Amino acid sequence: MCLHQDIKLSGWISPSDLFCKGRSMACAVKTDQVYVEAMDGKLERDFFRRSALEVAKDIMGKELVRVSEEGKASGTIIEAEAYTGIDDPASHTYGGRRTPRNEPMWGAPGHAYVYMIYGLYHCLNIVCGEEGDPQAVLLRAVLPTSGLELMARRRGTVAGEQTMHRLCNGPGKLCIAFAVGRGLNGSDACGDTLYLKGGGPPGKIVAAPRVGIGYAGEAANWPWRFLVEGHPGVSRRPAGRS
Numbered sequence: 723m724c725l726h727q728d729i730k731l732s733g734w735i736s737p738s739d740l741f742c743k744g745r746s747m748a749c750a751v752k753t754d755q756v757y758v759e760a761m762d763g764k765l766e767r768d769f770f771r772r773s774a775l776e777v778a779k780d781i782m783g784k785e786l787v788r789v790s791e792e793g794k795a796s797g798t799i800i801e802a803e804a805y806t807g808i809d810d811p812a813s814h815t816y817g818g819r820r821t822p823r824n825e826p827m828w829g830a831p832g833h834a835y836v837y838m839i840y841g842l843y844h845c846l847n848i849v850c851g852e853e854g855d856p857q858a859v860l861l862r863a864v865l866p867t868s869g870l871e872l873m874a875r876r877r878g879t880v881a882g883e884q885t886m887h888r889l890c891n892g893p894g895k896l897c898i899a900f901a902v903g904r905g906l907n908g909s910d911a912c913g914d915t916l917y918l919k920g921g922g923p924p925g926k927i928v929a930a931p932r933v934g935i936g937y938a939g940e941a942a943n944w945p946w947r948f949l950v951e952g953h954p955g956v957s958r959r960p961a962g963r964s
């Protein structure tokens with residue numbers, strides 16, 4: 723029972739209101755406020771209404787859920803990258819660039835931004851910040867927790883301990899396994915077919931440079947990729963780490 727009957731059970735609240743009993747909570751810090759959600763609840767839009775850097779750190783350990791006609795698949799996020807928009811040379815909206823392709827980034831937070839790379843693979847991003855402040859977090863790797871056979875079938879392999887860490891260890895693989903394509907571009911990532919749930923990281927979180935952005939100059943070295951240290955399911959381990 724919460725000792726503060728009038729506070730919300732999710733969203734941004736004052737740290738002084740966190741004194742609750744009998745409820746599992748997950749928290750994320752935002753200046754003088756704390757975001758709280760029930761561990762088994764969906765993340766609300768307010769979770770994403772802040773800097774992509776903050777969201778990328780706090781999204782580690784959260785559960786990605788995809789519901790389709792084929793069934794339900796879910797997994798723990800173990801690697802993500804932040805793209806802070808107009809001031810980030812690696813971002814699709816750098817310098818205020820606005821195109822039909824990146825239009826979802828300019829919209830409300832908590833929506834999906836899905837684009838294709840190399841003409842072959844899709845990448846799933848979650849829009850962050852306030853509307854008109856085009857930021858996003860790229861999901862790079864997920865550790866499957868349910869729907870393994872479904873994900874393995876989509877990937878053209880067989881589910882098992884030997885393949886579990888390789889099903890979603892890269893943004894393209896993740897999108898194939900979770901059936902994420904351009905049809906989900908701009909869709910609500912706080913809805914019923916695509917959403918995130920509370921959870922904590924399954925290990926120590928480290929920061930490293932983002933992947934595949936050599937064109938971004940000095941920004942290519944900014945440590946804006948977050949991942950679980952030493953986890954076999956990440957897409958690429960940082961240089962100098964085993």
